[in-house]
Amino acid sequence: MSKDSVAIFGGRGMLGVDVATACAAAGHVVQAYDLPEFDITDPDQVREAVTACDVIVNCAAYTDVDGAESNVSEAHRVNATAVGCLGELAREYGKRVVHISTDFVFDGKLDRPYTEADEPAPINEYGKSKLAGERLLAESGCAHCVLRLEWTYGVHGASFVTKLIELAQVGNTLRVVDDQIGSPTATTVVAAAICELIEQKTEGVYHLANSGYVSRFGIAEFVVDRLGLDVDVEPCPSSSYETPARRPLNSRLDCGKIQALLTTPLEPWQGPLERFLRQIDEKHSGYRRCGIHRQQLR
Ligand SMILES: NC(=O)c1ccc[n+]([C@@H]2O[C@H](COP(=O)([O-])OP(=O)(O)OC[C@H]3O[C@@H](n4cnc5c(N)ncnc54)[C@H](OP(=O)(O)O)[C@@H]3O)[C@@H](O)[C@H]2O)c1
Known part of the structure; x- marks a missing residue:
């Protein structure tokens, strides 16, 4: 089968680098x-690239969730207007678009995992800009696929996981919210899925995450345990941890629709996260360099 020529916008970002590697x-x-x-x-x-x-x-x-609250127009310019323009150019030249979106299009009030059929209702400016991007892309009429991700981490950028490790380096106690539930998801897993979607010429909206659900507090406990970090982890409610942008409490995504297309089952979140922790430890020796007490990775 002849292979596609793939343009990756945001190709130096956390996800973009892994997508480029997987596609190559x-x-x-x-x-x-x-x-x-x-x-x-x-x-x-964009025309030239398309x-x-x-x-x-x-x-x-524009991925600064808190920054988007005060930079509303910039977030919308990048996450919405530019995506609509990309869609129009893709339609004009007959090209396909795989567009990355987020669980933050939902308000997190449902008491079950979100399916693609559930009505989005973002509660922060980042989520509003990403939803507007999805809609403008759909309106453009180009062949496209939207992938909504959540809680991604990878070796090429900052994430909730890397922030946890940074915080562990400057304090003895980590206070982490225990009422936000979702699935930490490896960018390598997303990149492999994107390759399959490109090959299959998939269209439509899909949710994608590693399987299983956990709170942010649960992730912190996992990271501290696996790295043997010498810090205490305490749970707290989101209401006691004020941020400029509100976060949905329920970030659980139902990934059944995409699972039916993929050749392998989406792995439970623990395996990829453990491999990631080993990888960054080997690559950067970060914990030793920063003087953190570290036991063998378990
Ligand atoms: N991280 C998560 O937890 C998460 C969760 C759900 C969905 N997503 C989505 O996943 C996608 C990839 O994000 P990521 O996590 O890889 O974040 P990232 O590392 O911030 O990647 C975004 C990339 O886009 C680039 N960019 C920003 N403005 C641009 C512009 N005007 N023109 C061209 N490039 C521009 C950034 O460059 P600079 O770094 O120079 O600004 C960066 O390289 C995004 O659509 C994001 O909304 C992320």
């Missing part, structure tokens, strides 16, 4: 685009 390993011709030389809000640059490929994977985004 699958035999695709890959071109990564990112700031500062490529700006998704510049239609001329005409030079078969498929665009859009990982570019």
Whole structure:
């Protein structure tokens, strides 16, 4: 089968690097685009990139969830207007788009995992901008697939997991919210799934996460235990931990729809997270460098 030429917008971001690596390993011709030389809000640059490929994977985004509360127009310019423009150009030139979205399109008030059929109702500006992007892409009429992710982590960027480790380096106690529930998800898992979706020319909206659910407090306990960090982890409610942007409490995604397309089952979150912790420990020796007491990885 002939391989696609794949353009990855946001190709130097946490997810984008892993998508580029996975697509190249699958035999695709890959071109990564990112700031500062490529700006998704510049239609001329987007046109040039769109005409030079078969498929665009859009990982570019304004991802500062708290920052979006005070930079509303910038978040919307990158996450919504530019995505609509990308869709129009993709339709004009007959190209396919795989667009990355988020669980933050939901308000988190449901008492079960969210399916793709559930009505989005974002509770922060980041979520509103991402939902607007999904809708503008759909309205453009291009062939597209939207992947809603949650709680991603990877070796090429900062995440909840890496922030936990940073915080563990400066204090003896970590206070972590125990009422936000979701699934920590490895960017490598997402990248492998994106390769399959490209091959299958999949269209529609899909939820994607590692399987199983856990609170952010539960993740902190797991990370501290596996790294043998010498810190206490205390649970607290979101109401006692004020941030500029509200977070949904229920971030559980029902991934049954995408699971039916994938060749392998989505792995429980513990395995990929443990491998990630081993990988960053081997790569950076971060805990030793920062003087943290560290036992053998278990
Ligand atoms: N991280 C999560 O927990 C999570 C959860 C759900 C969904 N997502 C989604 O996953 C996707 C990938 O995010 P990520 O986690 O990989 O975050 P990331 O590391 O911040 O990647 C985003 C990339 O987009 C680039 N970018 C920002 N503005 C741009 C512009 N105007 N033109 C071109 N590139 C631009 C960023 O460059 P700079 O770094 O130079 O700004 C960065 O390289 C996003 O759509 C995000 O909404 C993430």
